[in-house]
Amino acid sequence: MAVNLKNVRIVNCGTGISAPADAPITADGLNIEGCERAIDLRDPPSLMQQLGLAEGTPPKDLLAVLEAINKPDLSQDDVIREVSSSKLRSWLGVGSDITTVSAGIFQLYQSGLVQSVLTLLPK
Incomplete structure (x- = not known):
């Protein structure tokens, strides 16, 4: 699953972006502020x-x-x-x-x- 973001602003949240560790991620003007975790790359379930x-x-x-x-x-x-x-x-x-x-x-x-x-x- 690809994650494609463009000009995104994420403010005051638990996790800004959560995606599988092997997902290709494309970002453009990303701004993440005040989040506990900006980006969470998860391992797939076994x-x-x-x-x-x-x-x-x-x-x-x-x-x-x-x-x-x-x-x-x-x-x-x-x-x-x-x-x-x-x-x-x-x-x-x-x-x-x-x-x-x-x-x-x-x-x-x-x-x-x-x-x-x-x-x-x-x-």
């Missing part, structure tokens, strides 16, 4: 957080589930059963439950990305 898992979830626990579901013709109920019986159930993030985490993993499965994620996770 895969674990996007799936609803707590920070610090061991990658090997997700790896075990992905390896178990890396086969054809699974339903979302199959994925829920796999997550429910795995170590991931003890790593649910705030506001997450088995269904939320399983839904995210099932989306990876449906989109054909399980194999890609398997190659990215540390063994």
